[in-house]
Amino acid sequence: MQLHGVRRWSPGEIVPAPLDLYRTVVAAEWVDYNRHMTEAAYLTAAGWATDVLFQYIGDDDAYRAAGHSFYTVETHIHYLREASEGEPLRITTQLLGLDTKRVHLHHEILHGASGALLCAVEQMLVHVNMSAGRSTAILPDVFAALSAMMAAHGSLAVPQQVGNVMSIRSKSRASQPAD
Numbered sequence: 001m002q003l004h005g006v007r008r009w010s011p012g013e014i015v016p017a018p019l020d021l022y023r024t025v026v027a028a029e030w031v032d033y034n035r036h037m038t039e040a041a042y043l044t045a046a047g048w049a050t051d052v053l054f055q056y057i058g059d060d061d062a063y064r065a066a067g068h069s070f071y072t073v074e075t076h077i078h079y080l081r082e083a084s085e086g087e088p089l090r091i092t093t094q095l096l097g098l099d100t101k102r103v104h105l106h107h108e109i110l111h112g113a114s115g116a117l118l119c120a121v122e123q124m125l126v127h128v129n130m131s132a133g134r135s136t137a138i139l140p141d142v143f144a145a146l147s148a149m150m151a152a153h154g155s156l157a158v159p160q161q162v163g164n165v166m167s168i169r170s171k172s173r174a175s176q177p178a179d
Contacts, residue, residue, distance in 0.1 A: 006055050009145040015152035018094040021056060022049040023112060026087045036082035037118075043077060046107045046121040049091040053105070057145035067131040068139060070103065078120040078161040081111070088112025095153045096162060098146050100137045101127050106159055120161040 006021050030041035050072075054060070059070060083089065090112045097104035102124060109119040129136040138146065 006052050008058050008060070009056055009148065011144060011148075013148070015149045017152040017156055018092040018108075019053065019056070019149070020090065020092050022052045022091045022093075024048065024089050024091075025112075026083050026085050026089060028085050031085045034082075036084050039077070039079060042079065042109060042119045043075065043121065045089060045091060045109055046077075046119075046123075049093060049107050050105070050123070050125075053093050057149070058142045063139070063142065064130075067129055068136075068142075069128055069130055070125040071128050072123055073126050074124040076122040076161070076164065078164070079118075080120065081116055081118045083111065083118050089118070090115075094156055094159070095146065095149045096122075096158065098150045100143070101135050103127075103138075103146060106162055108159065120159060122159075122162050 009015065024045060026037055026041070030037050030044065032038040054070065059068070063069070088111065090110045092108045092110065094106045094108075095103065096106055104124050105122070107121040107123075108117055109121065110116065111118055126135045127138040128134065137143075
């Protein structure tokens with residue numbers, strides 16, 4: 001994972017909107033028999049971007065050693081364009097929602113050279129006390145960072161992929177195949 005000098009947010013610091021913290025390249029092991037990134041690789045890249053976000057907000061090794069972490073409870077992925085081995089990726093992060101226990105975020109995986117949107121990943125995370133095995137309030141320092149992020153991101157447009165429901169829409173029952 002390439003962190004590119006990500007440092008922890010400090011109170012009073014202006015939060016970029018959206019965050020642009022993570023860049024990488026398409027690794028050989030991320031490419032399938034069609035010679036482009038697999039669906040699992042897009043989620044892997046988004047996961048690394050989330051880990052960089054955690055570093056930024058203060059969810060670090062010490063935070064987790066004290067028994068606190070975030071768990072992903074839901075993910076929606078929209079695959080829009082292909083990426084091939086060695087191509088650069090830039091992943092931006094937008095905070096969509098926040099309460100005392102949950103974080104709703106959106107990653108855009110962009111081509112690092114052209115800027116084309118390759119994939120959109122929407123996630124809901126819940127803060128947990130790992131020792132107790134249950135959700136719990138986000139600790140104050142991390143919550144302050146997330147609150148600053150929410151304030152900076154609150155005026156951004158909601159990406160069109162957010163909140164979509166998967167379904168097959170038919171124009172009429174006649175369009176369905178016969179049994």
